[in-house]
Amino acid sequence: MPTTQPEQSHTYRNVMESLVVEEVDHQCQHLPTRVANYINKTEVIAYALNRLPPMYATSQQGWQQQRNRASREMHNQIMMAVRQAIAAVQRDPLRSATPLKVEEDRNSQTALQELQELLRTDELSWQNVVDVVEQTLIRTARGEVTWRKRGAASVQAGDWHDNRYFL
Known part of the structure; x- marks a missing residue:
């Protein structure tokens, strides 16, 4: 491959x-x-x-x-x-065209990837982002998900287990 x-x-x-x-x-x-x-x-x-x-x-x-x-x-x-x-x-002065949105598309893809990492799900897409965020917020309200600030010194790669999410 x-x-x-x-x-x-x-x-x-x-x-x-x-x-x-x-x-x-x-x-x-x-x-x-x-x-x-x-x-x-x-x-x-x-x-x-x-x-x-x-x-x-x-x-x-x-x-x-x-x-x-x-x-x-x-x-x-x-x-x-x-x-x-x-x-x-x-x-052809009356012709209209939709301009390319290269930077906007790139920014959208980067934002989606960051949300996937933050929410720890590979199943995230722009079509289901609202549902996934809603479910994560519900799980947080129930105490099933714990959040900490991203990049905190106490957060290690091995800390991601048992449905605990650290922000």
């Missing part, structure tokens, strides 16, 4: 993203106000990035080197990709 690696913090970045954002801002400043107000910059950025090669860096030195290289060698390509993106997004 293959092992999965723990999720790493974001230790790499695509240099093209910042260059495209700058170019979108620059080009939008030169548009008539009534046109600029109807442009979804996020869609323009995504459209342009999908037409440019990624250039990733994992260190500050690499970031600066890639940024200098992209600015020098790909300026015209970036400018044209953004121009095309603005034209494409302008063609």
